[in-house]
Amino acid sequence: MSAAKRVQQWATFARTWHIFDCKWQDPYLSANVIKKYLMGMHKPIYHPMNDCGDVVVCINSRDIALRGDDWRQRAYFHHTGYPGGASWTLAWEVHNKDPTMIIKKAVYRSMKGNLQRRHTMQRMLIYPGEEVPEDIMQNVTNQIRQLRPVPTRLDHIPEDEVKKYPKVMEYPEDYVLK
Template sequence: MKTYVANSESRERNWLLVDATGLTLGRLATQIADALRGKRKPEYTPHVDTGDFVVVINAEKISVTGNKRAEKLYHRHSGYPGGLKTRTLEEMLERRPEEVLRLAVKGMLPRNRLARKQITKLKIYAGPEHPHTAQQPQPMEIKS
């Protein structure tokens, strides 16, 4: 019996649709990260991109537990002295709700070249509209 190893010719990529309305940020992000890596498929291979494309709609309606809207902080640095900028989750959701979910999913992927390719398969939209209807995305099953 030979060990099966997926390659770029044999992989099958599907399009999945997720409605983020009322879903918890971290729990949703782990499931999206697994779908992007291909861990939900029996032919998962760690060094090959076997994952699916994921389209997330209604990212602005995501929920968090506890007092995270006021207390969770996002930092970025310009590279200059005194260039540290900090925003709360509430401010991030007001300005760019897509970025909140993208950063959560990115933090759950490994730090390597393959993960940088996999995060490009994530398409996030704040509202209910998305331009990927031609790909006919199937609803992704979210485990509670």
Template sequence: MEDTVKTYYAKPNEVAREWFVIDATDQVLGRVAAKAAQILKGKHKPQYTPHVDTGDFVIIVNADKIRVTGTKALNKVYSRHSGFPGGLKQETFTEAMQKHPERVIEHAVKGMLPKNTLGRKQGMKLKVYVGPNHPHAAQKPRELKIEEM
């Protein structure tokens, strides 16, 4: 009888969840979003399983202080359509940051998650706040630093 290595698959009820806080002050939008998406998926854990939600919760504070590089502040455009004729609405990154900065980060992170029910479930674990305060102190979140290259 051969010794075969069994592949480990995480079970949904065995996943231990942690909470992480990312301070977005003077951080680049794409770097913060990529790190948050990685944690939401659970790719930082050794028991990562692609079809199971093994990820942790992510809190992003100071969403209004995030930045983009180059001319993206003027050229990056967010579009949506109501479905009716003439229903195309567009706004630049700068306009979106003035109205709703937390939605800009949510849009960037959710674009890096899978486009299925698992991705939507992972997106629910993202919490974004404009100021430095958040109501999740009881969960004892760990501070997470984004390394600059």
């Protein structure tokens, strides 16, 4: 085997480190994308019985965006294993206790039917903010594209750019908003 083919084979079977920014992303749509990288479904050598997945580092899990009224309506089930130990917790309560838990549960649930999902989840690192340890960031070589663009807040746009933006109409000086 030539040296070039050997390096190509090593690169194919090596675990790549990816980073995903969860800011303003729906965790359940993002989970399907993250799952593909964790399980190795994006590689040409993928097989369900083959453990060829990569490592995914998720940042900004504190800033996820659930759809509609899901913060108040979606509930998560937990059972302690003891009689009467079942409980349902609302999404906002789970997120306040642990800002990484909703992403973790969404990705775990998206891998339904995968018998190795507990082992696969160990390759996923989740951080609530942008602070990631330096030794982990040294391993990251790829960025997973976000599903939806993060909108820019109006107070973060420079004042001169706001003034240059074309106006639909000019209000008279004596106009009063009710």
